[in-house]
Amino acid sequence: xxxxxxxxxxFSLFNLYIFTTVIAFLAGALISGSNxxxxxxxxxGSFLALLMMYPSYRVGMSRPxxxxxxxxxxxxxxxxxxxxxxxxxxxxxxxxxxxxRNLSDFLLMExxxxxxxxxxxxxxxxxxxxxxxxxxxxxxxxAQGIFIITAIVFFVIPFLSAAEIEQDMLIALITHLNFKHxxxxxxxxxxxxxxxxxxxxxxxxxxxxxxxxxxFFTTTISSLFLIFTHLIPILLAFGPDLAANLTYPDMxxxxxxxxxxxxxTLDPILIILWLTSLFVKIAFTIFIIVSCLSQLTKTKxxxxxxxxxxxxxxxLSLTIARSQPELNEYIMVGALPILLITEFIIPWxxxxxxxxRSPKRASxxxxxxx
Amino acid sequence: MFWIGITFILIIGFDxxxxxxxxxxxxxxxxxxPMMFSLVFFILSLILFAFKDKxxxxxxxxxxxxxxKTWLFGKN
Numbered sequence: 102x103x104x105x106x107x108x109x110x111x112f113s114l115f116n117l118y119i120f121t122t123v124i125a126f127l128a129g130a131l132i133s134g135s136n137x138x139x140x141x142x143x144x145x146g147s148f149l150a151l152l153m154m155y156p157s158y159r160v161g162m163s164r165p166x167x168x169x170x171x172x173x174x175x176x177x178x179x180x181x182x183x184x185x186x187x188x189x190x191x192x193x194x195x196x197x198x199x200x201x202r203n204l205s206d207f208l209l210m211e212x213x214x215x216x217x218x219x220x221x222x223x224x225x226x227x228x229x230x231x232x233x234x235x236x237x238x239x240x241x242x243x244a245q246g247i248f249i250i251t252a253i254v255f256f257v258i259p260f261l262s263a264a265e266i267e268q269d270m271l272i273a274l275i276t277h278l279n280f281k282h283x284x285x286x287x288x289x290x291x292x293x294x295x296x297x298x299x300x301x302x303x304x305x306x307x308x309x310x311x312x313x314x315x316x317f318f319t320t321t322i323s324s325l326f327l328i329f330t331h332l333i334p335i336l337l338a339f340g341p342d343l344a345a346n347l348t349y350p351d352m353x354x355x356x357x358x359x360x361x362x363x364x365x366t367l368d369p370i371l372i373i374l375w376l377t378s379l380f381v382k383i384a385f386t387i388f389i390i391v392s393c394l395s396q397l398t399k400t401k402x403x404x405x406x407x408x409x410x411x412x413x414x415x416x417l418s419l420t421i422a423r424s425q426p427e428l429n430e431y432i433m434v435g436a437l438p439i440l441l442i443t444e445f446i447i448p449w450x451x452x453x454x455x456x457x458r459s460p461k462r463a464s465x466x467x468x469x470x471x
Numbered sequence: 472m473f474w475i476g477i478t479f480i481l482i483i484g485f486d487x488x489x490x491x492x493x494x495x496x497x498x499x500x501x502x503x504x505p506m507m508f509s510l511v512f513f514i515l516s517l518i519l520f521a522f523k524d525k526x527x528x529x530x531x532x533x534x535x536x537x538x539x540k541t542w543l544f545g546k547n
Contacts, residue, residue: 405502422527
């Protein structure tokens, strides 16, 4: 199964991975922090993430046939490497739990009112565990299967709301740029786009690892485009003050469409797309955890870890916060900093230490000239 | 708490049975390590669930961030 994940599969999965989260759950937080500067902040954040994830690509490319969890101890030493892998595992647990919680809160608030949250999470996690047990190529294949239809629907929906948009407000995206506001949006977007970097932990699965950075670039451009097609209409239809106070602004935008009774029933389609995209995202996150644990403990088989890791992620999602505002605060104060550390700082350390050590190793390997 | 226990017992039992049924002979070490991880996750799940109304991870992280800010910049 190694060497079977193609560039188009990576492109599909990471597109779903990024634009669903930003459009579905982070639009309110982004607009709340950045107001009219949100699109520019997203643009800056995404390219900053692309730039900062270069070391992770270089680290992966240094030994494309081996897992970092295996050879990382040769670079930074056993203790530091174990700490780094544990931090990566914690960050991915936080990511999986936050996404699961967002998903269950959304379903319970909008469609399954009165249903116990554990039942929603249990059913979803059974599917996730099955996908993770099947392996990484299965998760990427699922992403490839649903990407085209998801992208088309995400692209079309904002155009249906064109009549509700205040086009005169478009100029405010330039005239109301504010450096202080740019900071919050850039902080969130850098962490979200930086999640692409986690692929350096599963390099041996990639069919053409040399093309990965090019795929990162095209993924960033395409997901930015799709995010803009939703963020800008949300800003222009509701304005920053109202949009920042909506829990799911994109959902409200669709409900805002008044072209006919047919469109009033359009939001379930969006739910289906969000669910499938989040399924792929959570499955990938949990695969990273089980892969790290199996490589770290040298058992080499991820399957025996899958069920217990998924069950723990489910319990974590149920208990991580008592309410939605507490969860939002946790994302800003807890989840995003640990994501920034694991996505950027840890690969930078591996890259810099690896660069210092490789000339030394090369000179040690040279035969003595006597 | 009862259902968390049942879930983890089922998980540990299933993994053990699946590894025994496997065509390849699995070393005892490779069976014990995932089981130990399952037990650790089980204990952590119980702790999280027991304290879910009094102390959540979100609250802990908030307290930690306030402590770090106070340590770095003082009480003001």
